[in-house]
Amino acid sequence: MSETAETRGPVTRRRRTTITSTKQTKRQDAREKPSPCSAKEKAADKVQKHANNNGNVEKEMGKSTQQCHNLQESLLSSASGYSNYRGILNWCVVMLVLSNARLFLENIIKYGILVDPIQVVSLFLKDPYSWPAACLIIVSNVFILAALYIERRLAVGTISETTGLILHLFNLTSLLIFPSASILTVTSITPVGGVLSLGTYTVLFLKLYSYMDSNKWCREIRHAKAKRMTRSYSCPIVAQSNGSAANTNVSYPGNLTHRDMYYFIFAPTLCYQLNFPRSPRIRKRFLIRRLFEMLFLMQLLVGLIQQTPFPLSSLILPLAASSQVPNHLIWLIFFYWFFHSSLNFVAELLQFGDREFYRDWWNSETVTYFWANWNIPVHKWCLRHFYKPMLRKGVNKFLAQTAVFLASAFFHEYLVSVPLKMFRLWAFMGMMAQVPLALFVSRFLNGNYGNAAVWISLIIGQPIAVLMYVHDYYVIHYGRKTEAALI
């Protein structure tokens, strides 16, 4: 029951543009193929102008009857087609900060601005004089250089394509087996150190596979071009465009340098290409803001993880999971920390241009859309190096999709089971359970109901999988101790 007079300049303008754009979107949806200057629209404009003229006539007549109501829907009704809820996102952030203010204050009083250093270090190291995880990560350079030297040999033709492929596959297989074998045998590696080094190796595996594939494509193009050039000395456009581009861009064999290789290794992408798009300059304010976010959210994450209660005694897992809202918040904050703050920070430092690390998965109305849009680097890799090559080889579409899901489930299991030294298949089953869930949601739910179903599966499904592992881990490591203590 409160109000004020007319809004001021900038605000009014903003609202108007918002509503215009909404209308435009709706119109576009209705027509499907937007042609900017159709006859219908012009007619509509004329009608509107006519209406305005009528309005003027009425105004001239004296005070108008002031017809102040229009036929329209409320914004929150789904029929209105309105979708600008940026403010709700801000509300979530404000609420998160305010409701955790007490926690923040306590944490800062206890540990200071930085993260509790001893507890964090103890996650990585058992013995402060041996750094097994760090050593493992440093050793990975061997595999990177091996891939580079194989490619150099292939480029000059001293080894055949088949030999190169065998060498590459040997390199990639050992890239997966070596770290897992080390983690399983070296007892001084902690679970967190194990996850970190194994994650690094997995990322490296995907990157080097992409490197191999892309360079092979480059050789094929060079080969095709050479053939065409032999047949006839035509095709001047391509040659010219290559010539003009050569000033700034490198072409195939010129990319096989240490500098190019390590730029790709550190760049926030899994797909190799020649001449990545580069941003014009390093924006210092952007960099500092991302760095601040990284540090602040790191603090928040560690604080939340340390304080999350795991209801180990409760056997009714779904109910326990529904009270595991903090678990979901940790995942959301981790998502923002990793995919927005950290990857953007690295990209800004390296002037890497493509910042699409995620798409609008929060609006996803099907499970498939969620999996295809929350992690764009991995999704892009799967599409480019796994799914499309399979389709080109004539594999059935559904089979290819299932294969991608299987591979993804394998890597999930690999990343969780090896560091924890428990083979439980919960992660594998969790991933494979997505397939029937996706079918169910896409059949029976759509629109906002589908979106709510995706959110519920995220809020409830993830904590269950995490709880399974935590439960088993505690039973194995602390259950025995308590048993021993009892005896």
Add this chain to the structure above:
Amino acid sequence: MSETAETRGPVTRRRRTTITSTKQTKRQDAREKPSPCSAKEKAADKVQKHANNNGNVEKEMGKSTQQCHNLQESLLSSASGYSNYRGILNWCVVMLVLSNARLFLENIIKYGILVDPIQVVSLFLKDPYSWPAACLIIVSNVFILAALYIERRLAVGTISETTGLILHLFNLTSLLIFPSASILTVTSITPVGGVLSLGTYTVLFLKLYSYMDSNKWCREIRHAKAKRMTRSYSCPIVAQSNGSAANTNVSYPGNLTHRDMYYFIFAPTLCYQLNFPRSPRIRKRFLIRRLFEMLFLMQLLVGLIQQTPFPLSSLILPLAASSQVPNHLIWLIFFYWFFHSSLNFVAELLQFGDREFYRDWWNSETVTYFWANWNIPVHKWCLRHFYKPMLRKGVNKFLAQTAVFLASAFFHEYLVSVPLKMFRLWAFMGMMAQVPLALFVSRFLNGNYGNAAVWISLIIGQPIAVLMYVHDYYVIHYGRKTEAALI
């Protein structure tokens, strides 16, 4: 680290439209005046086509080099201009439901599906055999009919304009004084009953004022038309349009019926006009959904209010307020319950077409924008019957705005102080404190920071005002009792 293969049909299409619309909006913002078929755009299209052709040439050359990265920003970066966060709204709803699931279950087990009837009834009645608030609301019909009969006399001209105005003003003044006098003298009225009946009378005051004003404008137009008709028998367009519209629409004196009056009284608007826009039919599914929301949210609200702890002993009010997040949630749920569910329900029943009961205040970046957009019926009334007439009379713009704020502050105080029988001026001061706050926010903050400031003022400001009244009310009513008990 999980992904799936290409998205399926409908999802891909949806995403594409989303991103197209975003781009369109941005382009529109940049140009400010959107002309759908400018030369620049055509040129851009040509360039793009050319680029596509180049792409085809490359594809024909064999496998392309697959340049899979583009120069682009992350969606959450403010530079991307992306604003579709419908999913976040759904997330909030899901989180609200899940985190209150325990509360819901307990409430349903305790009270059943319906609201605890005895406690709710006891809010309205002290003595179940006397219904003072209901009687007060029934008596209000006298004022409605008085306004209608005054207008009928004015229409036929048996009383002069001045006499009519005096009679109307007398009617309106007694409409404000009579209920407050009754509430202050009749001791059997509870605070909740008092707020309800006083709210009804205030709404009625605004409606009847609008009725008086609109009918006066109608008479002025009739007068002007008659004058023009006497001067020359021209102006056929207006006559014709009136003639064709007369089949369905009523014109001035024909609207002074009981049916029209009571439609306006029950319609969810405060501004009278002849021939409200009507929706074509009553959508039964829409109606049932709104009804379900009304009942469910009513249950939720009562449950939340009953369980909200008021930290009466704490003297550090701001800190107590920051822990008063439930208070803010109650306000948000009340907003949705009243402005979306209830008003839409009533509008659907009455086939009232204009459903704009609120605009996108959640995106408001200034305090002014918030006050102008969260309560559209009152805002529209103020603009039409208070602010614009003042401007027409030559009042300064800033003075008119302050007057609107003062009137609004007066009604806030009136609605709170009279039923509680405490005159503390907290609500009045709370409203007037918005003026310096608005100046501060619009000067120093903009964009998402301004939005966050508005949210913080809502989250912290409101609970403080509510706490003030609750604190004083408890001190007056229960403080004495405890003192008496101690003696």
